[in-house]
Amino acid sequence: MRQKHRLPLHPALRRLARRVVPGGAVLFAGVSAAPLLMQGPERGAIHLRIEGVPLHPDGPPGRLRVMTLNLAHGRSDGFHQVLQSKRRIVGNLTRIARVIDRERPHVVALQEADGPSLWSGQFDHVRFMAAETGFAHAVRGEHVRGPRTRYGTGLISRLAVSNPMSVTFRPSPPTLSKGFVLATVPVPGHPDVLVDVVSIHLDFARSAVRRRQVTELTRMLAERPHPRVLLGDFNAEWADEATLQTLADGLDLVAWRPEASDLGSFRFNGKRLDWILASPRLAFVDYRVLDDTVSDHQPVVAELRLLPAPPGAPAPPASPAAPKAGPPIR
Numbered sequence: 001m002r003q004k005h006r007l008p009l010h011p012a013l014r015r016l017a018r019r020v021v022p023g024g025a026v027l028f029a030g031v032s033a034a035p036l037l038m039q040g041p042e043r044g045a046i047h048l049r050i051e052g053v054p055l056h057p058d059g060p061p062g063r064l065r066v067m068t069l070n071l072a073h074g075r076s077d078g079f080h081q082v083l084q085s086k087r088r089i090v091g092n093l094t095r096i097a098r099v100i101d102r103e104r105p106h107v108v109a110l111q112e113a114d115g116p117s118l119w120s121g122q123f124d125h126v127r128f129m130a131a132e133t134g135f136a137h138a139v140r141g142e143h144v145r146g147p148r149t150r151y152g153t154g155l156i157s158r159l160a161v162s163n164p165m166s167v168t169f170r171p172s173p174p175t176l177s178k179g180f181v182l183a184t185v186p187v188p189g190h191p192d193v194l195v196d197v198v199s200i201h202l203d204f205a206r207s208a209v210r211r212r213q214v215t216e217l218t219r220m221l222a223e224r225p226h227p228r229v230l231l232g233d234f235n236a237e238w239a240d241e242a243t244l245q246t247l248a249d250g251l252d253l254v255a256w257r258p259e260a261s262d263l264g265s266f267r268f269n270g271k272r273l274d275w276i277l278a279s280p281r282l283a284f285v286d287y288r289v290l291d292d293t294v295s296d297h298q299p300v301v302a303e304l305r306l307l308p309a310p311p312g313a314p315a316p317p318a319s320p321a322a323p324k325a326g327p328p329i330r
Contacts, residue, residue, distance in 0.1 A: 045166035045181050046115075048127055048138040055136050056158040057106065061189020062306040064282065066197065067105040068231035068274055069096065070297035071113050071129075073120045073151065077267060077296050086121035093125060096294045097132040103290075103301050107157045107185060108135075109199030109231035115142055115150040126154035141166025143179035143201070152179060153199040153232065159185040162194075167220060169213045175205045178213060184226060187306050195282070196224055200232035207241040210234070214243055218250035227279035228253070229304065233297060234275050244275065253277040256287040256302065263289050265298045276302045283307055 059065065074089035075081035081089060100108060114125045130138035135156040143152035143166075152166070161183045168179035180200040187193045200217065203209040221228065230253065236243040238258040248255060255277050257263065264270035274297055278284065282304040290299040 045164040045183075046140040046142070047161065047164045047183075048130065048140075050130055050134075050136055050138070053134055053136045055160055056134075057186075057188035058104070058158075059106075059188060062187060063189075063285070064107075064187055064195065064229070064304045064306070065103070065105040065301070066107050066109070066229055066231060066276060066304065067100065067103060067299055067301045068109040068111075068199070068233075068276060069299040070111040070201075070233045070274065070295055071096070071125060072295040072297065073112050073114050073117075074125055075120075075295075077293055082119040086123070089121045090128075092294065093128055094132060095292075096299075097129060099290065099292050099294060099299060100129075100133045103299075105301060106159050106188065107155060107197050107229075108133075109197070110154040110156070111199065111201040111233045112151060113140060113154040115140060115152075116148075117150055118148040122148075126156065129154075130156040137161040137183075139164040139166075139181050139183050141168070141179055141181040143168045143177045153181045153201050155181055155183050155197060155199050157183065157185055157197075159188070161185060167216075169203075169216055172203050172206075172209045172213075175203055175209070178203050180217065180232070182221075190306060193306060194226045196221070196226045196228040198228065198230045198232070200230055200234070202233070202235050202243070204235045207236070207243060210236055210241070210243045211246060214247045214250070218247065221251055227281045229279070229282060230275075230277045231300075232275070233273055235273050237272050244277075248277060251277075252279060254280055254284070256284045263287075265289050265300055267293070267296050267298060273297070274300045276300055278302075278304055281307050281309070 073081040074092050076092040078084055114120045116122045116124055126138050126140040135158050137157040140154040141152040142150045164183040166181045168177050178201045180198050182196055182198045184194050184196050202213050238244050263272050265272055265274035285305045286303040288301050
């Protein structure tokens with residue numbers, strides 16, 4: 001989410017701030033970042049396997065359905081999550097789960113996805129989303145960690161997940177850290193074709209920081225052998241700055257109608273900040289921005305079709321053994 005102006009600190013926020021962060025500062029859209037909310041280094045991903053939930057690679061073979069949504073810390077389109085009860089936040093996330101049920105994606109990328117945090121009900125939102133929607137895997141990265149506050153990006157998947165990882169970009173003060181999580185999944189019906197799926201969140205305040213983050217991302221992913229899908233809140237439009245074009249060029253990615261004016265996803269100003277980019281071997285069959293009001297961002301969904309490998313392309317690497325997941329979700 002991108003907002004350039006500071007808003008007055010609501011009295012309820014100020015009261016809670018004294019409990020969350022010494023000195024009385026809390027982080028929310030438009031308000032100064034708390035000095036003790038840390039800019040984290042690279043961290044390992046938190047990977048959970050839902051107990052007893054089977055994998056569901058449903059749909060036509062060779063089709064991969066994906067979705068991206070900024071969860072807005074579970075506040076829906078409300079002013080701030082700290083002003084909402086845990087019951088309200090659970091209700092907000094449950095409404096998102098019903099949208100996911102309706103759209104039936106194989107993988108969902110999440111941003112502003114909280115781990116247990118005082119300001120948003122003290123429970124793991126990514127874990128909750130996976131359990132509520134019956135997805136087999138949940139992957140969460142913590143790009144910001146502070147006193148009783150942790151959040152970042154996440155993925156939930158109906159497909160088998162291997163080699164999950166979480167990366168936090170270099171610090172970007174005064175804004176807090178952003179980053180991405182990545183996991184490798186098979187294309188339904190083609191278990192020998194693996195795809196890297198990345199949930200990414202870029203800085204909201206400065207295009208120079210976004211370009212630097214894209215450079216970091218490109219360097220980390222360029223040598224990976226798999227086709228890839230990048231989804232998330234890029235806080236950028238195609239024509240306004242070079243961020244998205246630089247990323248697409250650096251990783252050989254394709255965007256759906258990149259200069260279209262009818263695909264705005266940020267509810268407050270209609271800008272297209274949420275994107276799905278894919279390798280050329282994954283052709284877009286469908287691409288939609290949903291009308292559901294479940295966040296200050298709108299969900300974006302796409303269906304991708306696997307194309308044949310070009311003649312002379314090297315054989316795909318052997319499928320890696322999936323690492324042991326973290327504790328099952330009960």
